[in-house]
Amino acid sequence: MHIGVLGTGTVGRTLSQALVDRGHEVRMGARSAGNETAVAWAEQSGPLASEGSFADAVAFGDMAFNATAGAHSLEALEMAGAEQLAGKLLVDVSNPLDFSQGMPPTLTVCNDDSLAEQLQRAFPEARVVKALNTVTAAVMVEPDLVPGAHTIFVCGDDAEAKAQTARLLEEFGWPPGSILDLGDITAARGMEMYLPLWLRLWGATGTPVLNVDVRVAAADG
Numbered sequence: 001m002h003i004g005v006l007g008t009g010t011v012g013r014t015l016s017q018a019l020v021d022r023g024h025e026v027r028m029g030a031r032s033a034g035n036e037t038a039v040a041w042a043e044q045s046g047p048l049a050s051e052g053s054f055a056d057a058v059a060f061g062d063m064a065f066n067a068t069a070g071a072h073s074l075e076a077l078e079m080a081g082a083e084q085l086a087g088k089l090l091v092d093v094s095n096p097l098d099f100s101q102g103m104p105p106t107l108t109v110c111n112d113d114s115l116a117e118q119l120q121r122a123f124p125e126a127r128v129v130k131a132l133n134t135v136t137a138a139v140m141v142e143p144d145l146v147p148g149a150h151t152i153f154v155c156g157d158d159a160e161a162k163a164q165t166a167r168l169l170e171e172f173g174w175p176p177g178s179i180l181d182l183g184d185i186t187a188a189r190g191m192e193m194y195l196p197l198w199l200r201l202w203g204a205t206g207t208p209v210l211n212v213d214v215r216v217a218a219a220d221g
């Protein structure tokens, strides 16, 4: 596939490299084409890798990942352009974290709304799927870093977009049984509000390489 990855941070670089390693053509996007980090990544990653602006990355991709700072994701996607996003799968891995008052961060949106819903409302023709925001970047593309069975959540309004996302997650090594579809895009509220707990789990365990496993009781009869 041709995939646009919006974001030059740890997540953008980790996803971009994992996708190139699996044979996809990836364009990493930043606020401006020629971003130093994106250029360095493209140069070291070979012919399947390229870089450009957010708009270049979305135009290049059959689909795109949003791996931008959550407090600025709406601006980043506005720079990408609504027409470019129309009809495309947009996998939103961002978290709406506000670090302006120091640590721990607060959420820029919560309770009765979420960043993923804001993105879906702003770009109604994009097919937004929330996924991967509940694990650290390395675990997104190498779930075996966490031993044993553990769960990755997806949600969104478009069933085919979620199925396409699940196929990509399987390429990253997530077994089909570990992918839990939480329903429509409003489920992103819980996925994003999990972040304060995730940060405390990191503090309590001393490592971000962690995840939760959802287990259910066997059905009666």
Ligand SMILES: NC(=O)c1ccc[n+]([C@@H]2O[C@H](COP(=O)([O-])OP(=O)(O)OC[C@H]3O[C@@H](n4cnc5c(N)ncnc54)[C@H](OP(=O)(O)O)[C@@H]3O)[C@@H](O)[C@H]2O)c1
Pocket (backbone or CB within 6 Å): 006, 007, 008, 009, 010, 011, 012, 029, 030, 031, 032, 035, 066, 067, 068, 069, 070, 071, 072, 073, 075, 076, 093, 094, 095, 096, 097, 132, 133, 134, 135, 136, 137, 138
């Ligand atoms: N780090 C993790 O392990 C992890 C795990 C799960 C989810 N997440 C989420 O994934 C997203 C990416 O995280 P990250 O740590 O890789 O990087 P980050 O530092 O949160 O975000 C970097 C990206 O945000 C863009 N950006 C920053 N300010 C902007 C603005 N004012 N307008 C438009 N774009 C702006 C940057 O653009 P330029 O390239 O132009 O500088 C860059 O591409 C975040 O939402 C984060 O919460 C992170």
